Amino acid sequence: MSTMVPDQRGRYGRFGGKYVPETAMYALEELEQSLDEAMADEQFMANYHEELKKYSGRPTPITHAENLSKRLGGAQIYLKREDLNHTGAHKLNNAIGQALLAVRMGKEKIVAETGAGQHGVAAATVAARFGLECKVFMGKEDIRRQELNVFRMKLLGAEVVPVSSGSKTLKDATNEAIRYWVANVEDTFYLIGSVVGPHPYPKMVRDFQRVIGDESREQMEDLPNKVIACVGGGSNAMGMFYPFLQDDVQLVGVEAAGKGIHTGEHAATLSEGRLGVIHGSITYLLQNETGQIQEPHSISAGLDYPGIGPEHAYLSETGRVTYTGITDMEALDALKVLSEEEGIIPAIESAHALSEAIKQAPDMAKDETILVCLSGRGDKDVHTIMEHLGGEVDE
């Protein structure tokens, strides 16, 4: 575990790299160099941390879920409250970092992809804050489903560009964002929302998200026994895991098992995907036999991605991190339990991590601890939850 990843070529073992058209290579080279300079610049990092603190409200606290722990009768569950970030999820940590970098590079515009709209809102937010123009690519299908986030982005001054290619969802929005970026690389910065894409994106996003884990290490009195996070592209999980990699701490990533792994309708990339290339990076992905990328399914829009960050593929292969799957229904149950026990409505994404903690806690001792990354708040999901739990919650 002591070798540094990624290597010079942006490889995490056999994963990662830069599988992009020649037209994009210059932009990646430029980004790589600027990123290295910025990360070594104390003033830049101070700015970044200042914005995290005074704009996004960091550090986010760790809440002891006492009622829930008592109810489960095993390990003590602690929640890292990324839901308390400005705009409601961990996504802003990364968006702030990349936007500051864009400004440092002299770019005037940012472009971003979004599925449910959470990263799009984060991108639109930092664009407003740092005086950048912002275009957000979003599948037509997602625009229809996420009306409110679309309006939030517009209110923040961003242009939401409907994508009608392919399946009209996140992966196609990402394709379009990359296409647009490549054609406008002179003045445009591509702000990716997770630890995916070509090098140096997975590394950059990890480094802007590691504040989650760094803070957690400082806030926990002792190291937790387990740390659990959900994995869509994998940014909240990487940010949380990274500072714990060298420690004696079990790390668990939770993918969306959708309607169940065996139904084929899921987003369990690591357990069901095969090695391939998606959005410029070699990693696991959901695809058919001939290599056409498949649409994943998850009740949570944020986990509904056919690929996974290359570093996760690597950590899975080395065995350092264990990856499991939680179904739509298990996640909804966990969401309900946390709401009732602790007064916290988690994002459905985060409820996947929580559900895994709920499974594992009873088998652990009362003085052991599980730290769960509560990556976002559930307000954005209330419509979805209503559709699924409506009858149960209403008396």
Add this chain to the structure above:
Amino acid sequence: MSTMVPDQRGRYGRFGGKYVPETAMYALEELEQSLDEAMADEQFMANYHEELKKYSGRPTPITHAENLSKRLGGAQIYLKREDLNHTGAHKLNNAIGQALLAVRMGKEKIVAETGAGQHGVAAATVAARFGLECKVFMGKEDIRRQELNVFRMKLLGAEVVPVSSGSKTLKDATNEAIRYWVANVEDTFYLIGSVVGPHPYPKMVRDFQRVIGDESREQMEDLPNKVIACVGGGSNAMGMFYPFLQDDVQLVGVEAAGKGIHTGEHAATLSEGRLGVIHGSITYLLQNETGQIQEPHSISAGLDYPGIGPEHAYLSETGRVTYTGITDMEALDALKVLSEEEGIIPAIESAHALSEAIKQAPDMAKDETILVCLSGRGDKDVHTIMEHLGGEVDE
């Protein structure tokens, strides 16, 4: 300004008091005594501050609205970010305090009133967190308009009780909550959401909200020149103003002028109301000539209250605080400006305070400062904003 208010009878000058049926007097006496004991109990206060920190995410930061200030060309505008509290508004500060007090008093149930649902959600949240049963009274008309908050409350395990008396809105929900409380005072705590109601409620809520102002004083390098907050019942404003009362700081409370003071459709209690009794307290209120209470109007459900906390009436009369009015349209404009300039979508309530700051800043020097209480986030209002700004924001 050096006399302590309220006095022993719960009076702020000629305002306040306890105008409640005899059946409620015992409950108020019990509350008063328990509150005094609790506030003097270090352990209780430590608990309260611990929950604020580790559960709600306090301290909330102060954000310098640099772009906005530059655009206005006058005073520097700073935002106290109560929108970053768990559940999205300052309401939780008070709900945590009262719920802890309920537990300390051995009550098993809480009852609350709510208009838009923000205080209802806060009450349901603390009920879940502290293991209390929760009933939230809400006007039938409001239930219809605020479907999502109703569902959030239910998800948190609260019972939402529809109120069909009177105008079926906040004031009637408050009446019903009081009626229910009085009938069930043995095991039930009434958790009021603002600095209104009979003594000791206005004082208690102020004391649980003063953390806003206390933190602000500590966080600002120098005292601000002006502090501005919106006033519905007046809890965020009281919490913000109280610690500054003895300082050389201009304090401005902003009421909702709705469609304009002269249209009669507003919630500008102090400028248009007359002295009277509402919900157990003597204060200003909107009423017709014979004393029947009138329905106010504001685009923001949280300011849509026909009364005002008695301490505000007092501070207005003594001249210590200036009160102004901002119309629906002015508030919406301010909301749009802040969204585009700083990437922060404020609650429409908070946008009233912001709008006043936007009016006043240009006439001030560049080295002067205005501190605005950003009492809540605007996510809850996106539907309302869509209805009103829809055409403007959409291209």
Add this chain to the structure above:
Amino acid sequence: MNKRFEKHVDGRSDLFIPFIVAGDPTEEATIKLALMLQEEGANAIELGIPYSDPLADGPVIQRASIRALEHGMSLEKAMNIVPKMRERGLEIPVIVFTYYNLLLQLGEERFFALVRENNIDGLLVPDLPFEESEEWRESCKMNDTALISLVAPTTSDKRLTAIAKEATGFLYCVSSLGVTGTRTDFHSSVFEFIDRVKSLSPIPVAVGFGVSAPEQVAKLKEYCDGVIVGSAIVRQIEAQVDGLTNEETQVEAIDHIRSYIRDLISPYEKLKINT
């Protein structure tokens, strides 16, 4: 002391004090109802002033308030009805039952001017507790007006003593927590409470909130000096709203309510004191 209270209330132990809302459903109906109630043995009338936010009242009286407000009833108008009742033979005391905000808006001076002009005998303000009422107690005294005080099962002994000491007219004993409305049964501890009040009160003690059946009246008779009946009567009025509004059916509607009353207070074996 107020003469009508002296004659009709003081020293009695079979008090029947009905409550009706002024203007529910019309001014004329209110007058006719008051007269009928006197005929059936009422010792005083509580004349409720309709209010937008009647905090102490249950749904029945809330609805009556709305009916009355729809026709523009107000505190002043209600007080002006009383002379018309007197003209038509009402002799028992009339107690104005009003929320404090209405009083505040009318103003103390104007209120007592109307009290004097209109021969009003008492005042009951449900949301003006003892602690806030000193000034009004003084003015009432100066105007020969009883200020009716309430005590509740949760009222502490200390407050009970203070309230009883200052009480005038009769002492209104609230039978249970919560708001007005009919209840099928009383909690057994209520009777201990009434005993306690009785022992402290120099004036008659009447029990209200929830009185709606002859059995209750019979039981209460053993413990106190009378009953206050509000929601039960108002509910009867509600059932007869159409009849009461229409001149031709008014008598019949009133008689319906009359027979309900007659049955309700039958344990008192009242003599009709007027015809």
Add this chain to the structure above:
Amino acid sequence: MNKRFEKHVDGRSDLFIPFIVAGDPTEEATIKLALMLQEEGANAIELGIPYSDPLADGPVIQRASIRALEHGMSLEKAMNIVPKMRERGLEIPVIVFTYYNLLLQLGEERFFALVRENNIDGLLVPDLPFEESEEWRESCKMNDTALISLVAPTTSDKRLTAIAKEATGFLYCVSSLGVTGTRTDFHSSVFEFIDRVKSLSPIPVAVGFGVSAPEQVAKLKEYCDGVIVGSAIVRQIEAQVDGLTNEETQVEAIDHIRSYIRDLISPYEKLKINT
């Protein structure tokens, strides 16, 4: 070196390299189109493999991919069409244009087995940049297969030198940033860029991305050795989809496209090299 490249591409300066999507709209149409293109002077054919996520392609080719995928086209099936083209007279080199993921899934070994079996001459992987392609360069060499490299206006001199040094077949010069698609005009700096590439390249340099008008071809003729035409042709095919699908109208549809091509590359004054 690959014989077909030697014969039809090497040393020429009037290269016309059309791009079509395998299976768009049918296998038979693809064969007929390839033959027609050869007749009109094509020096090589880029046979595009349809892909769900064609990152380097614009909307025209995306739509063609969808059409082909709907009929179940795949990398292996596409490669298996080539012998049928050869049987019917195709002599020019065929370059398989495929995204890297499809190659990865088929596997290197299987891919080259198919290359050998099916007489395939070249490979172009738009998302396999120079840095990631070493291994594939080796294998292509061993299989007499040209691995077509791309250079773009933003490619640094250092990379350009390295790429040009290793390039085989021809060097694909991307005329502008962004994705494939027709453009009405080129940025003037493009010509400086092409000059730079020409001066570094030991093999023919062809320009692609956006070539869609005879005027462009005429202009480019002065700077480089040929043009690659993709979206412009695919758009013609799209307009004739119905005609191409129906056996009776196929010839007519092909002739429509033929006359477009003839006009487009008229500046080259090509001789028909077959038929």
